[in-house]
Amino acid sequence: MRRKIPSTTALVCFEAAARHESFTKASLELSSTQGAVCRQIASLEEFLNVELFRRSRRGVKLTEAGLSYSRRVATQLDAVERDTLSVMGQQGSNVIEVAVVPTFGTQWLLPRLKHFQALHPDITVNLTNRTRPFLFADTDFDAAIYFGDGEWSGTQAYALMMEAPVPVCSPATIANQPSLDAETLARMPLLQQSTRPYAWRQWFGSLGMNVSRDMTGPRYELFSMLAQAAMHDMGVALIPPFLIRRELEEGRLTVCNAHALTSTKAYHLMIPERKVESASLKAFQNWLTTEARGYTAQNQG
Incomplete structure (x- = not known):
C-alpha cells in the first residue's frame, strides 16, 4: 500500500x-x-x-x-x-552503539576508550547518554552501561564495578575542618540525585541514624550536576570518588566524611541476548570487564 x-x-x-x-x-x-x-x-x-x-x-x-x-x-x-x-x-567499519550513563561515560569510560581503540582499530564505539533503562527493540543500541541490579529483560548482564559514594563538598563549606561527623552532615543542605532518591537515607541508615530531612534538598539527575552544585557551596553531595577524581585532586571538592555507602547495585554492561554472540560486542565486553576488574583491584581498600 x-x-x-x-x-x-x-x-x-x-x-x-x-x-x-x-x-x-x-x-x-x-x-x-x-x-x-x-x-x-x-x-x-x-x-x-x-x-x-x-x-x-x-x-x-x-x-x-x-x-x-x-x-x-x-x-x-x-x-x-x-x-x-x-x-x-559506517561504510567499511564495524560500529557498535552503546548507551551509557553520562558521568560514568565521560569521567571513567572515555579516558580509557583509546586503549580499546588501539587493541581493536577496526571497531568504532559510539556513545550516547541514557540515564534510565529502555527497550532495546525500540532503539538502535547494541549495548548499554547502567547502574542497577543487573535485571533487564531480554539481556545478558556483565557486572563492572560498585559505586561506594562518599559525602563531598567544597573546601569552603567545611572551612578548616578536616572532616564532619554524620550528626553535623544531617543539619547541612543535602544535595539529592533523582536517579538515587534514597541515597542519603541509606547512608545515614548504614550508621544507624534516622534523619527526618534525609530526602529534602535540591535534586539533580547527574553526578556531574551534583559535583557542580557542591563546588559552588550549595551543600553536601554523595558521589563516588572515581567520578570526581580530578575535582578532588585539584582541591575543588573534598571528602568531608570517609564513610562510604555500600550497595547491592553496581554498574553493568547490558547486551541483548540476540547480540551476545557478536564478535565486536564480545571484544568490547571482554575489554571492559577486564578494565573494571583492574580498576577495582587497584583501588579497593
Missing part, C-alpha cells in the same frame, strides 16, 4: 521556507529558484489540503497549521539526516 507521504523535495523546500519565513531566502539556501520553491510548497498545500503560508505583498507568514507542521517536519528531516550521515560514516 502506498504511503500517504508528500515528496521529500516539497518537504525540504517547506522546511527551509518556514525557517526563514521567506521563499527567496529558501531558494538561495537550496540553490533553486523562487518559482520552484513556490511550486513545491503549493503542491504540498494541495496534497495536505491545508494552507501553510499567508501570502501578502510584504512576503509570507506561517499559518498556525504551518507553524505546527514545520516543527514536526524539521524534527523528522533532522532525524533522517542523522541516520543518513550515520550510515555513510
